[in-house]
Amino acid sequence: MNTLLLSDNEKDIKTAGEILSRGGLVAIPTETVYGLAANALDGNAVKNIFKAKGRPMDNPLIVHIADFDDIKRFSLVSEIPEKAYKLSERFWSGPLTMIMPKGSAIPDEVSAGLDTVAIRFPSHKTAQAVIKAAGCPLAAPSANLSGSPSPTTAAHVMSDLNGRIDAVLDGGECSVGLESTVITLAAEKPRLLRPGGITVEQLESVIGEIEVDDAVLNRLRDDEKAASPGMKYKHYAPKAKVTLVFSSDKAYIDFVNEKNEKDTAALCYNGDAEFIKLRTYTLGDKDDYKSQAHRLFKMLRKIDGNPEIKKVYARCPKPDGVGMAVYNRLIRAAGFEVITLEEL
Ligand code: TXA
Numbered sequence: 025m026n027t028l029l030l031s032d033n034e035k036d037i038k039t040a041g042e043i044l045s046r047g048g049l050v051a052i053p054t055e056t057v058y059g060l061a062a063n064a065l066d067g068n069a070v071k072n073i074f075k076a077k078g079r080p081m082d083n084p085l086i087v088h089i090a091d092f093d094d095i096k097r098f099s100l101v102s103e104i105p106e107k108a109y110k111l112s113e114r115f116w117s118g119p120l121t122m123i124m125p126k127g128s129a130i131p132d133e134v135s136a137g138l139d140t141v142a143i144r145f146p147s148h149k150t151a152q153a154v155i156k157a158a159g160c161p162l163a164a165p166s167a168n169l170s171g172s173p174s175p176t177t178a179a180h181v182m183s184d185l186n187g188r189i190d191a192v193l194d195g196g197e198c199s200v201g202l203e204s205t206v207i208t209l210a211a212e213k214p215r216l217l218r219p220g221g222i223t224v225e226q227l228e229s230v231i232g233e234i235e236v237d238d239a240v241l242n243r244l245r246d247d248e249k250a251a252s253p254g255m256k257y258k259h260y261a262p263k264a265k266v267t268l269v270f271s272s273d274k275a276y277i278d279f280v281n282e283k284n285e286k287d288t289a290a291l292c293y294n295g296d297a298e299f300i301k302l303r304t305y306t307l308g309d310k311d312d313y314k315s316q317a318h319r320l321f322k323m324l325r326k327i328d329g330n331p332e333i334k335k336v337y338a339r340c341p342k343p344d345g346v347g348m349a350v351y352n353r354l355i356r357a358a359g360f361e362v363i364t365l366e367e368l
Pocket residue numbers: 054056057058059060083084085086121123135138140141142144164165166167202203204205206217218251252253254255
C-alpha cells in the first residue's frame with residue numbers, strides 16, 4: 025500500500041475525511057501524540073487499526089469526537105455520568121479521556137469486549153476538522169507500531185507505518201508530547217488509569233477525591249487483571265535497554281561517567297549534560313515536567329536512530345503533577361528496571 029502524505033490544508037483535510045468515511049486508516053495530529061484513526065462505528069475499519077499496529081485485540085481504543093453533543097448524537101455511551109459533565113466543562117476540548125458505560129453504536133472491536141468505552145475530545149484544530157470532515161467519531165490509538173514510543177511528528181508515524189496505512193496528515197509537532205490522561209467514571213469511585221497532561225490535582229479540584237490505579241506507578245503481578253488493558257504491556261520502549269537511575273545530580277553524573285562511552289547514553293536533565301562524558305539526550309530542566317513530557321518520546325526515538333547505543337541510563341522525575349505521567353512512561357520504557365542511588 026502506498027501511504028499518502030497529506031498537509032493540514034482544507035483540501036487535504038477533506039481527502040482525509042473521505043478516506044476515513046469509506047473505511048480507510050489515516051494518522052492524524054492531536055495535541056498529545058499522533059493517532060491512527062478509523063471510523064469508530066465501523067468494526068471492519070477498526071480491525072485494520074489492530075493489524076497495521078500489530079496491537080493485541082484485547083486492548084480497547086479511544087473514540088475521538090469534535091463536539092460534546094457527538095456523544096448523544098452517535099449513541100456512544102449508555103449514560104453520561106454527572107462527573108463527566110463537570111470534567112468536560114473544565115478540561116474539554118483537551119488531553120483528557122473519560123471512560124463511561126458503552127452505548128449501542130460501539131462495535132466490540134473498539135471496546136475489546138468490555139462494557140465501557142473511552143471518549144476524548146481533542147483540542148487540536150486539525151484533529152477536530154478531520155473528525156468533522158469524516159462525519160463520524162474516530163477510534164484512534166497512538167500511531168506507532170505496538171510497543172514502540174508514541175509518535176509526536178508525522179515523520180515518526182512514517183518511520184513506523186509507511187506502507188501499512190492509507191495516509192498520514194502532517195500537522196507539525198504535538199504540543200503535549202505524551203498521551204492523554206485516562207480516568208474511568210464507570211467504576212463506583214473515579215479512578216485514574218493513565219496519567220497525562222491533566223494532573224490528578226486538577227481533576228480533584230473539580231470532582232473531589234479520585235483513586236490512582238495501582239498499575240500507574242507499579243508493575244502488575246502476573247495474576248493481576250489490568251483495569252486498563254494497555255497497562256499490562258511493555259510500552260514506549262526504544263531498542264536500547266533503558267534503566268532508570270533514582271539519584272542526586274552528583275551521584276548520577278559519577279555513575280554514568282563510569283560507563284562505556286561507546287554503547288551507552290545518558291537520558292538526563294539540561295543541567296547534567298555538560299558534566300557527562302557519554303552521549304547525552306536531554307529532557308529539559310529538572311523541575312520542568314512539561315518539557316520532560318514534551319521531549320521524552322522524541323528523545324527515545326532519537327536514541328533509536330543511533331544503532332550503536334545499546335544501553336541508556338535515564339533520570340526520572342518524582343511522580344507529582346505532570347511528573348507522574350513522565351514517570352509512568354519512563355518506568356514502562358525501562359521494563360521497571362531501576363537503580364536507586366537515592367530515593368526520589
Ligand atoms: O492522547 C491519546 O490518548 C492518544 C491520542 C491519539 O488521542 N491515544 C492513545 O490511545 O494514547 P492508545 O490506544 O495508545 O491508549 C489508550 C489507552 C490504553 O491503555 C487502553 O487500554 C485504554 O486507554 N482504554 C481504552 N478504552 C478503555 C476502556 N474502555 N477501559 C479501560 N481502558 C481503556
